[in-house]
Amino acid sequence: MADMIEGHGGDLALATLRAHGVTEMFTLSGGHVFPIYDAAHKSGFGIYDVRHEQSAVFAAEAVAKLQRRPGLAVLTAGPGVTNGISGLTSAFFNGSPVLVLGGRAPAFRWGSGSLQEIDHIPLVAPVTKYAATVSDTAAIPAEVARALTAARTAHRGPAFLDLPLEVLFSSENAAVPSVPEVPVIEADPDQVARAAALLAGAERPVIIAGSDVWTGDAVGALRAAAEALRVPVFTNGMGRGALPPTHPLSFAKARRPALNGADVVAVVGTPLDFRLDFGEFGAARVVHIVDAPSQRATHVETTASPAGDLRLILSAIADYAGRRADHAEWIEGLRAAEDAGKARNAEAMAAESDPIRPARIYGELRKVLAEDAVTIGDGGDFVSYAGRYLEPARPGTWLDPGPYGCLGTGLGYAMGARVTYPDRQICVLMGDGAAGFSLMDAESLVRQHLPVVIVVGNNGIWGLEKHPMQAMYGYDVAADLQPGLRYDDVVKALGGAGETVEKSADIGPALDRAFASGVPYLVNVLTDPADAYPRSSNLA
Numbered sequence: 001m002a003d004m005i006e007g008h009g010g011d012l013a014l015a016t017l018r019a020h021g022v023t024e025m026f027t028l029s030g031g032h033v034f035p036i037y038d039a040a041h042k043s044g045f046g047i048y049d050v051r052h053e054q055s056a057v058f059a060a061e062a063v064a065k066l067q068r069r070p071g072l073a074v075l076t077a078g079p080g081v082t083n084g085i086s087g088l089t090s091a092f093f094n095g096s097p098v099l100v101l102g103g104r105a106p107a108f109r110w111g112s113g114s115l116q117e118i119d120h121i122p123l124v125a126p127v128t129k130y131a132a133t134v135s136d137t138a139a140i141p142a143e144v145a146r147a148l149t150a151a152r153t154a155h156r157g158p159a160f161l162d163l164p165l166e167v168l169f170s171s172e173n174a175a176v177p178s179v180p181e182v183p184v185i186e187a188d189p190d191q192v193a194r195a196a197a198l199l200a201g202a203e204r205p206v207i208i209a210g211s212d213v214w215t216g217d218a219v220g221a222l223r224a225a226a227e228a229l230r231v232p233v234f235t236n237g238m239g240r241g242a243l244p245p246t247h248p249l250s251f252a253k254a255r256r257p258a259l260n261g262a263d264v265v266a267v268v269g270t271p272l273d274f275r276l277d278f279g280e281f282g283a284a285r286v287v288h289i290v291d292a293p294s295q296r297a298t299h300v301e302t303t304a305s306p307a308g309d310l311r312l313i314l315s316a317i318a319d320y321a322g323r324r325a326d327h328a329e330w331i332e333g334l335r336a337a338e339d340a341g342k343a344r345n346a347e348a349m350a351a352e353s354d355p356i357r358p359a360r361i362y363g364e365l366r367k368v369l370a371e372d373a374v375t376i377g378d379g380g381d382f383v384s385y386a387g388r389y390l391e392p393a394r395p396g397t398w399l400d401p402g403p404y405g406c407l408g409t410g411l412g413y414a415m416g417a418r419v420t421y422p423d424r425q426i427c428v429l430m431g432d433g434a435a436g437f438s439l440m441d442a443e444s445l446v447r448q449h450l451p452v453v454i455v456v457g458n459n460g461i462w463g464l465e466k467h468p469m470q471a472m473y474g475y476d477v478a479a480d481l482q483p484g485l486r487y488d489d490v491v492k493a494l495g496g497a498g499e500t501v502e503k504s505a506d507i508g509p510a511l512d513r514a515f516a517s518g519v520p521y522l523v524n525v526l527t528d529p530a531d532a533y534p535r536s537s538n539l540a
């Protein structure tokens with residue numbers, strides 16, 4: 001039986017959200033959305049506010065990514081919503097179940113030129129799974145439930161609703177719908193059997209597992225499948241840590257030899273995009289295992305592509321009873337490459353240099369980060385190094401911006417992570433360029449007692465742009481920042497703490513102080529501007 005509730009639009013919206021397990025919103029104030037605040041204020045629903053709407057959406061996305069349930073951002077009409085569009089787009093690319101509730105100029109005088117009057121729907125429709133204007137107060141619960149169901153249904157993603165002023169401020173008696181189970185897509189069993197047979201029968205198989213394995217709660221099934229068929233596993237995105245780095249089938253550094261030598265590559269829960277050479281793996285046959293038919297690659301020929309619930313697919317693969325080739329030699333060869341790669345990395349991470357090279361920062365960070373620490377990457381080269389040198393020990397602890405590659409996620413993601421885990425280490429790894437997008441939100445973190453550690457790799461440049469431009473043109477423009485800038489002083493001015501580090505030996509003690517401080521703390525590490533992350537394609 002649906003409960004009836006009486007209240008204004010804000011009450012009706014939050015009652016529905018609460019029923020879906022949402023307990024907090026991220027927002028920046030605007031009169032158009034006051035009733036949502038009023039409902040939250042009266043009912044103990046969390047309100048976290050930020051200094052730029054994109055941080056609100058990024059924070060909601062971090063909640064969605066980490067907790068695997070919808071995250072909520074509330075944005076005021078017009079510029080509030082448009083400022084949130086990069087966040088919505090990132091959530092769309094990442095398949096993150098984010099709901100944005102927008103204010104909207106009054107419907108009754110639409111077209112008369114009200115403050116902040118714009119139709120948001122055409123702007124957000126291409127980057128949401130569901131986008132609608134709620135035209136009637138009594139319809140709010142059903143509309144919020146519909147938007148949340150769209151967001152939670154694989155393939156997941158953001159949804160958007162806007163509420164005209166009079167719709168949100170009016171009161172009604174309405175039913176709060178019960179929370180529907182999201183539909184579980186069952187993959188075609190023939191496709192699953194073909195995928196299993198290919199992996200089992202291959203001489204040199206590889207699995208690459210991405211974010212949807214985590215999001216779809218299929219980590220255990222992935223491990224069971226890999227162990228049953230003895231297949232080496234590489235990961236990206238939120239899939240990182242799905243197998244602990246100590247697991248005999250867990251690989252990270254041997255990707256080149258693995259992809260060059262493989263005869264079957266199964267990519268699970270992540271697109272065949274630029275991060276995976278667009279799915280071009282030489283002579284290898286490609287299996288693309290996705291959580292919904294819409295996610296199947298259309299630009300590559302795949303030999304099998306089961307589309308459906310990843311846990312079910314991977315469990316079925318784990319149960320495969322057909323012929324298996326012996327992969328021991330293949331695994332052994334990759335292990336040798338992996339060990340060599342790790343040894344090279346260990347050397348780089350311990351190296352003394354003046355100025356500091358980013359590798360050393362990660363060497364020191366690895367000593368202080370706990371297993372359950374959440375690390376967040378926001379930047380160019382500095383974050384590429386984080387991906388190379390940090391090895392998440394558990395899934396669901398690594399937040400990168402995903403394939404949309406949007407700079408500026410840092411402090412929003414940090415806020416969502418801190419709200420999710422009050423007691424874990426939360427560490428943002430930030431380029432000095434990236435810092436410009438969200439550092440003002442250190443104020444939001446200070447004021448709302450949300451301590452996080454921010455490590456800035458401060459090379460004084462937009463490194464991921466400057467080096468490629470130099471290589472392409474022999475000169476560069478629009479790629480310099482002030483060298484040696486005191487980003488720690490910015491955070492101090494905003495009420496937090498921090499320090500600047502110029503010598504390798506000082507990094508470790510600074511990190512210790514930062515994690516012990518209990519306040520937002522920025523460790524500003526001056527790094528070598530000549531250090532460029534080696535990459536084959538330099539466009540970002």
Ligand SMILES: Cc1ncc(C[n+]2csc(CCOP(=O)(O)OP(=O)(O)O)c2C)c(N)n1
Nearest residue numbers: 379380381382407431432433434462463464
């Ligand atoms: C919003 C946004 N604007 C621009 C870019 C293009 N871009 C990608 S990496 C990068 C440079 C980042 O510089 P920094 O954060 O200082 O990191 P570094 O490469 O120097 O380590 C830029 C400008 C982007 N990805 N997102």
Ligand SMILES: [Mg+2]
Nearest residue numbers: 432433461463
């Ligand atoms: Mg930089």
